Amino acid sequence: MLDKFFKLSENKTTVKTEVLAGITTFMTMAYILAVNPNILSGEGLDLPVGTLMDKGAVFTATAISAVIGTLVMALWAKLPFALAPGMGLNAFFVFGVCLAMDKSWQFALTAVFLEGILFILMTVFNIREVIINAIPKSIKNAISVGIGLFIAFIGMKNSGIIVDHSATFVHLGDMKSATVLLALGGILLTGVLLATKVKGALLLGMLATTIVGIPIGVTQLPHFDFSVPSISPILWQFDWEWLHTAEGVFSMITVLFTFLFVDMFDTVGTLIGVSTKANMLNKDGKIPNVKKALMADSIGTTMGAVLGTSTVTTYVESAAGVAEGGRTGLTALTTAGLFFLALFLSPLFLMIPAAATAPALVLVGVMMMTPIQNLDLDDYTESIPAFFTLVMMPLTFSIAEGIVFGILAYVFLKLFSGRYKEVSIVGYLLAILFILKFIYI
Incomplete structure (x- = not known):
């Protein structure tokens, strides 16, 4: 039944491979279950009670929205990509909208909800699909490489191998730190497993690194509280007061466009980059079922706003599952199942340290270079x-900005070198949109 529904034989994969890939994807992105509630609740910020969101409720919303978006991707689009509330967008939600603009979190949720509705309409009328198909082949290849550099950078940053520095921006971390040494050891172990073609190398590397981290104090054994926090404090909490003033409408348009822009090009970049690496593009260079994949993102974002969380997007960490052989929706279905289990077994999943996921992210970065x-x-x-596409992704910490610089460079170079006919009408329109974005946002 699974073979027929997900076309496993046609995609030259097996149930075992897909399940292992799904577990790998989940483990590389399970951090969002801890990080998203911390960010949206303002953990560590000295703010009055009620300024931001209830941490326990956000945890539940994060897990459920990930399940919904990933299930749509699994069962309808039948692609091996997982979705969850996006990093970067959640920070903009708190620091850009709630704190810098002095707006309520209900206002920000309303912007996310409207973004989701707009994305559904854009997907129905093929606007996002047209944008994907308009991106030149050279930039599509560069997106895959850029994502590889980006996620490797994320893995090194999260594990302390790379740290920030006031003078040079980045610097080598403390090489005597147990966390750094564990991450480097995990990279070496996982690299050996890959080199010797051990099945499930990325997953085995993460598990082994997590276990080794227990006696050296990097992996913290959890307090086992399996209760599921209520979602009621943030469920269906929208603010429509902004409609009553011109200033409110302008503020909403600004926030809405920012959410829309970053989410769209993060998702587009992830779908293109990971599909290119997995050789999933068809003979015309297009992603199979891309419209359904984009609809999964749209539905996830809309439902996430209803539940009470920031924008849901396709996760670049899906590349880890694809690297393990995941090629169909069964990979995503496995990841969705684990997010559902995480609702009840969160302490077990959240004990996995950044030092254990770093090896997978770094080595997937290597694989994405192909x-x-x-x-x-x-x-x-x-x-x-x-x-510009591949280098700006890690340097700006944004897939979207990498695409922006790549498209602008492509259009201007073709235009001023007399090869303007090689750029599509959509390409010129995108360049104009990006310039306006820099001017007004």
């Missing part, structure tokens, strides 16, 4: 935009 060999480095109107 499409660089497809770049035409001799044609500077292709190679320069590709370079």
Whole structure:
């Protein structure tokens, strides 16, 4: 039944491979269950009670929204991608909207809800699909490489291998730190497992690193509280007062466009990059079932806002599951099942330290480099935009910004070198949109 529904044989995969891939994806993104509630509740910030959201309720909303979005991806789009509330967007929700603009969290949730509705409409009318198909092949290849650099950077940052520095921005972390040494040991172990073609190498590497971290104090054994926090404090909490003033409407448009822009190009970049690496693009260079995949993102965002969490997006950590062989919706179905279990067994999942997920992220970064060999480095109107795409993702900590710089470089170089006919109408429209974004947002 599974083989027929998910077309496992057609995609040259098995139930075992898909399940292992789903577990791997979940373990690399399970951190969101802890991080998202911390950010949206303002953990560590000296704020009056009620300024931000209830931490326990956000945990429940995070898990349920991840289940809903990933199930749509699994059962309808039948692609191996997982969804959850996105990093970066949750920080903008709190620091950009609630604190900097002095808006209520209900106002921010309303913006997320409207974004989800707009995305549904854009998907129904194929607007997002047209944008994906308009991105040049060289930039599509560069997106995969850029995502590889980006997630490797995330893994090194989260484990302390790379730290911030006031003078040089980044710096090598404390090489005597148990966390750093554990992460480096995990990279070495997982690398050996990959080199010797051990099945499930990424997952085994994470499990082994987590276990080794117990006696050295990096992996913290949890307090076992299996109760599920109530979602009622944040469920269906929207604010429509902004409709009564011109200032309120302008503020909503600004916030809405920012959510819309970042989410759209993060999702587009992830779908293109991971699909390119997995050789899932069809002969026309298009992602199979892309419209359904984009609808999963739209539904996840809309339902996430109703439940009480920031924008739900397709996770770049899905690349870890794809690297383990995941090719169908069964991978995503497994990940969705684990997010559901996490509602009741959260202490077990949240004990996995960043040092244990770092090896998977770093080595998936290596795997994502493959499409660089497809770049035409001799044609500077292709190679320069590709370079900007791949280098700006880790440097700006944003997939979306990498795509922006790549598209702008592509359009300007083609235009001013007399090869303007090689750029599609949609390409020119995107360039204009990106310029307006820099001016007004």
